[in-house]
Amino acid sequence: MTDAVTNAVLGIIGGSGIYDLPGLENGRDEAIASPWGEPSAALRRGTIAGLPIVFLSRHDRGHRLSPSDINYRANIDVLKRAGVTDLISLSACGSFREELPPGTFVLVDQFVDRTYKRESSFFGKGCVAHVSMAHPVSPRLRIHLAAAAEAEGIPFSRGGTYVCMEGPQFSSLAESTTYKALGYSVIGMTNMPEAKLAREAEICYASVAMVTDFDCWHPDHDAVTVQDIVRVLSSNAEKARGLVARLARDFPRVHEPCPIGSDRALDTALITAPDARDPELLQKLDAVAGRVLRA
Template identity: 60%
Template sequence: MSRTTTPVLGVLGGSGLYQIDGLSDVTWRKVSSPFGDPSDELCFGTLHGHRVVFLPRHGRGHRIPPSEINFRANIDALKRSGVTDVLSLSAVGSLREDLPPGTFVVVDQFVDRTFARQKSFFSTGVVAHVSMARPVCPRLGDAVMTACEGLDISVRRGGKYLVMEGPQFSSLAESELYRSWGCDVIGMTNMPEAKLAREAELCYATVAMVTDFDCWHPDHDAVSVDQVVAVLQRNADGARALVRNVVPLLGGHQGPCRHGCQTALDSAVITAPEARDPALVERLSAVAGRVLR
């Protein structure tokens, strides 16, 4: 984000969140990506005078299962639409007694246990290695915490989100294993999304919305879709209120992100210029054009 760039918030809506209330000048528009089709058309609008781009991660009506989401196309399309900051809203299960259903967790770390997804924009012809030591932008996390003040939301700052492949829920043995690793919540969608946002030099933060205790809990040994959906609806109301409050906070930001999210690729590309595949360089025009031109 340069000092002259106006911040644009991109919102990735998870299970139960398929629209944002209060947007004006709303237009749903297809955005083409060289990485395939995004999950849906993107919703462009303004909220409190600030630009917002919304994308339902599973598509409207929840058509797409976690493993079939085209994460690369989603992030590329947001970048092509001028988005600078990405707020990911995701339904998760809790791995801790003190994170009951209805709690919002502003995640700061991930454990990636997915195995069937394209995890990078880069490949043979242009190789890059970005740092994922701190995958979440603290500036966005600060804004989310401020936005929650005065809302009827139980919110926790910090937590480890284990991302499983799905679509099945965990076995009891898996759930207990993840707890032994010190993980706090479990879900199916934030990887490779967070990795791709970092490669695209976007500020990224996750609000993990707890819908249930995972099956480790003695009173929740079998998670049902009906149970999850009931809490999803309550969480979605809180998420929409959160978005309404956070947009002015992020929209008023001036200058580059002090955490350097917008320069993640400065020392990441290792392929020599003369060895780069021109076709891949073209595909990467939105994601990495700043460093490949």
């Protein structure tokens, strides 16, 4: 017996500087309720080159939400309810490497989570699950992103480790030099727990970390300011729109099974016995884990 064909729906999370998605055809706002609370903003639905697109502004228009105030669980839940199969995160970041200057897009393949204030799982008391995060990014999404970046002439790096700090303050010099010495590529404030929750929701996930600055380790950039970053944000945002348009044009119209199984991450993740599961939590998991809970 073969799995039913699933049409691809591409989700885009816009980070700092990306609060809408110009070029979206037949665009309309859609507010979807989530049992996990309020998402960052209403979803913006439409198409690009005929491909269904669902856009979410991570910080809301006007940059209303700090990284620590974002309801990551509600964001991923409503994207799942909207039918998103593949999710691209567009995120501003700082660089730890001279060869990754401002304006470079890093197609991240690994994360280090240094956050501590955020709810990082849909599961817990009453229904425990452990998904694999060994490979947090869907490799085929990175391949599609790399092809789109090459076609658009955008400087990019294939792979890199993104360390996610809590913020909202920028790094101390000691933190910055430590992360650089550990071999990390970039630093940001939003991709965790976002990537973890996408994996729990069985949504293929990839991150485009858009470098806005060298972190404060750099002798010429030892005092990162919002003003410095904003100057680069607008340039990066324009390139990101071109990247998304090209990606959508060339993206497969049928969802491709993930080679690392991120779209079936819950197959072997649930550990709580069925008769010990909390009915109230199961109701909240209807979208995220419905595929396995109804099996």
